[in-house]
Amino acid sequence: MTSPAPIDSFWAVVPAGGAGTRLWPLSRASAPKFLHDLRGSGRTLIQETYDRLAPLAPGRMVVVTGAAHQEAVARQLDQLPPEAILAEPSARDSMAAIGLAAALVERADPDAVMGSFAADHVILDDEGFTAAVRTAVEVARDGWLVTLGVEPTFASSAFGYIRSGDRLEDHAGAWRVAEFVEKPSVEVAEGYLAAGGYRWNAGMFVARPGVLLDLLAETDPAFAAALRELAADGSRLDEVWPQLPRIAVDHAVAEPAATAGRVAVVPASFDWEDVGDFDSLAGLLAREGESVTVLGDADVRVVDASGLVVAGGRTIAVVGLDDVVVVDTPDALLVTTRARAQDVKAVVAALKESGRGDLT
Amino acid sequence: MTSPAPIDSFWAVVPAGGAGTRLWPLSRASAPKFLHDLRGSGRTLIQETYDRLAPLAPGRMVVVTGAAHQEAVARQLDQLPPEAILAEPSARDSMAAIGLAAALVERADPDAVMGSFAADHVILDDEGFTAAVRTAVEVARDGWLVTLGVEPTFASSAFGYIRSGDRLEDHAGAWRVAEFVEKPSVEVAEGYLAAGGYRWNAGMFVARPGVLLDLLAETDPAFAAALRELAADGSRLDEVWPQLPRIAVDHAVAEPAATAGRVAVVPASFDWEDVGDFDSLAGLLAREGESVTVLGDADVRVVDASGLVVAGGRTIAVVGLDDVVVVDTPDALLVTTRARAQDVKAVVAALKESGRGDLT
Numbered sequence: 001m002t003s004p005a006p007i008d009s010f011w012a013v014v015p016a017g018g019a020g021t022r023l024w025p026l027s028r029a030s031a032p033k034f035l036h037d038l039r040g041s042g043r044t045l046i047q048e049t050y051d052r053l054a055p056l057a058p059g060r061m062v063v064v065t066g067a068a069h070q071e072a073v074a075r076q077l078d079q080l081p082p083e084a085i086l087a088e089p090s091a092r093d094s095m096a097a098i099g100l101a102a103a104l105v106e107r108a109d110p111d112a113v114m115g116s117f118a119a120d121h122v123i124l125d126d127e128g129f130t131a132a133v134r135t136a137v138e139v140a141r142d143g144w145l146v147t148l149g150v151e152p153t154f155a156s157s158a159f160g161y162i163r164s165g166d167r168l169e170d171h172a173g174a175w176r177v178a179e180f181v182e183k184p185s186v187e188v189a190e191g192y193l194a195a196g197g198y199r200w201n202a203g204m205f206v207a208r209p210g211v212l213l214d215l216l217a218e219t220d221p222a223f224a225a226a227l228r229e230l231a232a233d234g235s236r237l238d239e240v241w242p243q244l245p246r247i248a249v250d251h252a253v254a255e256p257a258a259t260a261g262r263v264a265v266v267p268a269s270f271d272w273e274d275v276g277d278f279d280s281l282a283g284l285l286a287r288e289g290e291s292v293t294v295l296g297d298a299d300v301r302v303v304d305a306s307g308l309v310v311a312g313g314r315t316i317a318v319v320g321l322d323d324v325v326v327v328d329t330p331d332a333l334l335v336t337t338r339a340r341a342q343d344v345k346a347v348v349a350a351l352k353e354s355g356r357g358d359l360t
Numbered sequence: 361m362t363s364p365a366p367i368d369s370f371w372a373v374v375p376a377g378g379a380g381t382r383l384w385p386l387s388r389a390s391a392p393k394f395l396h397d398l399r400g401s402g403r404t405l406i407q408e409t410y411d412r413l414a415p416l417a418p419g420r421m422v423v424v425t426g427a428a429h430q431e432a433v434a435r436q437l438d439q440l441p442p443e444a445i446l447a448e449p450s451a452r453d454s455m456a457a458i459g460l461a462a463a464l465v466e467r468a469d470p471d472a473v474m475g476s477f478a479a480d481h482v483i484l485d486d487e488g489f490t491a492a493v494r495t496a497v498e499v500a501r502d503g504w505l506v507t508l509g510v511e512p513t514f515a516s517s518a519f520g521y522i523r524s525g526d527r528l529e530d531h532a533g534a535w536r537v538a539e540f541v542e543k544p545s546v547e548v549a550e551g552y553l554a555a556g557g558y559r560w561n562a563g564m565f566v567a568r569p570g571v572l573l574d575l576l577a578e579t580d581p582a583f584a585a586a587l588r589e590l591a592a593d594g595s596r597l598d599e600v601w602p603q604l605p606r607i608a609v610d611h612a613v614a615e616p617a618a619t620a621g622r623v624a625v626v627p628a629s630f631d632w633e634d635v636g637d638f639d640s641l642a643g644l645l646a647r648e649g650e651s652v653t654v655l656g657d658a659d660v661r662v663v664d665a666s667g668l669v670v671a672g673g674r675t676i677a678v679v680g681l682d683d684v685v686v687v688d689t690p691d692a693l694l695v696t697t698r699a700r701a702q703d704v705k706a707v708v709a710a711l712k713e714s715g716r717g718d719l720t
Contacts, residue, residue, distance in 0.1 A: 314690075326693070340679050
């Protein structure tokens, strides 16, 4: 396999945030899911994200992460120069994180087109991903805010959807975004699939940094100005950062811009998984003919059982349980089912509430 | 609560054996269940057995255990003099163990009546137990081999049954044993309960040691002679022991003696639990209004779940599982259900077969 060719002036921005509470006790505030080798591939999710993007944007990657994770990210991505890893002094949601990266890229490279790709998503079809990004970059060069729309494989209620409108005149591979719709019920999602023209919003944006910041300036000029000032003079980061609005890039920029007809979608046919919970992880890791999938290194004994075991070194025996999820870590153990995987966040909330936030 | 009065010339024999494989990974070959505090009472099962018997037989207790457990038993029963703990050089089943104790007691006290009570059973009603033992001792003084017959509370297929015949003429509290019957099916057991006159065989025998050994001599004179020789001269134990027959006291003595009309049963109304598996342990520990019973010290978080958690120190979260059994130990973890508790032995067998006997 040869590496894909670089894309001219393409910058990869990787927001590395999110606690992944539904993946507790594997994912912790102190070690969120992007730092874990969730596929058992030998590479963590952020390393796989790096591997996917580095050939397309050699020497042009910016990772934005929490100050608490800066060291761990630097250790895992030791090919990156230190200045390529931005540490947010505190969590301010995605607009601040991606916007600061945009402002820095804008200063560094006037021809830049940036793409923002979360550090904790799984994509196995590198070729399909690369093709979609190439198309998106071409469209973005013309001033569009471009989002990648993942072809839905089932009526998921876990993702937002992108409804596409007309095909762009200048770009055969892109459509105008008619609207972004919030996570629907399964019934509504089934209607979307039947109607066609709806794709999953995987949160992947491609745009010129100036376009992104100018769109932000239309709804919140002070926010855009603050980000550009921080890019020009980083010395005031600790002072300015806590005053930035907590808002997602979707709400701050993408949705208003879609309403104004300025967002394009490039259909993406590659597989994509945000690994939000253990059900999703179990689906991702499931192998033909294997009743219990084991992630990690341990002696796992199965008698009449199916599901997922995340092993932590100890011998684990599972007897007589279907679709069970067992997650074994040095200080905490989770036992649940794939169907109840969402409810793991209730445990994390309860631990925090009772003063055991150290475990979360 | 005052201690019960001692019973004249009553000797307590406590066979402490059995691996308890269905309680893996809590119970191990290296630390069988009698060494564990399975009730969370602060006392292990063998300590509770000691506490129950010591007032009845002060200074007259003999524990027979495997050489591998001699030290642990001595540590747990530090009130016992070292000579009261007999170490079997190898496992020879219960006839050899109880028979050797009988031969020693026979030499030590010509008036002795001995009772044999397993080290790993749970009895909460000390008063009921004591009353039954007193009656059994009185009957045994007259030369009977006496067994305690536990009043069945349900149609169990896990225990053998004792069918009683006529009441003894000289003892209003005892009946002749018509026969011992092997573990029946649930349907057959239901028939026993409907018919009446059937009690659980809890493996508790009371007899003069000479009566027990003479009964053995009737079926296997060499065996009885070997035991009496070992009691007279312990120096040949390591040489003689491996040649003794591997047979249970039930088969070697009790069943043939019952056929000959020489066994009596004293009905016992006390609760009794042999804690054979995690289902039985869950039932024993269940407390009103508590969905998940926790044994051991740990932070256990329950969301919509019921069952038993044997904690090993780590935080454990159980979400959305009914009648689940989670057993957390430093090197091995078991996840199963109460209904499948019997199948735990399959895991132990598989571990042994694949060279991981160290874990069993």
